[in-house]
Amino acid sequence: MSMSLVRLPPEAWPALAEFIVRCNRRPDGGVHCLHAAQGDDVASHAAELAALPPGEAAFWAVMEGTEQVGVVGCEFDPGLQRAWIRGPLASAAGVLDALRPMVGPTLESALPAIRHFDAFPSADDALLNEWYAAAGYEPQQLHRVLRAPIGTPPLTVQGVRRADATHVPAMLALHESLFPTAYLGEADFRRALGADDRALLVACGDDDAPIGYLHLQDNTSDQEAYIDYLGVMPAQRGRGIGRALLDAAAAWGAARGHGHLALTVREDRPTAYELYRRAGFVQISAGRHWRKPAAAAV
Secondary structure: OOOEEEEOOHHHHHHHHHHHHHHHEOOOOOEOEOOOOOOOOHHHHHHHHHHOOHHHEEEEEEEEOOEEEEEEEEEEEOOOOEEEEEEEEEOOHHHHHHHHHHHHHHHHHHOOOOOEEEEOEEOOOHHHHHHHHHOOOEEEEEEEEEEEEOOOOOOOOOOEEEOOHHHHHHHHHHHHHHOOOOOOOHHHHHHHOOOOOEEEEEEEOOOOOEEEEEEEEEEHHHOEEEEEEEEEOHHHOOOOHHHHHHHHHHHHHHHOOOOEEEEEEEOOOHHHHHHHHHOOOEEEEEEEEEEEEOHHHO
């Protein structure tokens, strides 16, 4: 089988949606790759692909002659030197086998600033997990994807409000202490101040100093508000601050017409998982995190 990887220009990305939906969905209703799942239908996938910043994503069509038999792509952050892979997805298992020696060198050559490649196949997807293991990726934490109906949230939540610029330094220090390998940083926090499509919420103590925070954003492809990070100072836990932040997030999502909140929690954070469970979140899927350093970073 002679195949080639053809990098596509951004204007061609939406046309990948039909192939992605068809090849990512499994007969049991699940998906092979969590990062490649961007909505319920082809239209939502196409809209998400069209909205990706050209300088933060890349996609390749896998071609056998003139026929497309696969796709692989990624979102990346040059500042963090990380990339999050979508796929690879293929029309047949044999295509995946043939792709194994091709994908890594192709991505590393195209993205020389990236030092780590991350992937999130569904935890119960034997085929794609075996592919990443054979390709030299190392298994990391299990990530649970949780979702909760918003219902009728309170219009305001006492002690929680949208953050302003004066809160950012303390919130960022807390964020970095709780999530040292976070994919969001100072630029993302500042971007969320006053933004329409995302929000940075803060819970303050009596001296108006931040003791907790939550970052969330629109996920229009799944018609939900997605919580990226929630953090509370260790000394302040057990006082209902996390739940108050979730209530405020629900109010923000409801105001934007969403019916659900969603988030991801790692298996090594049982306290956080219990908070979300008590708040009505249920697991809808789980992904196994795989990671591999770029050859140049080894």
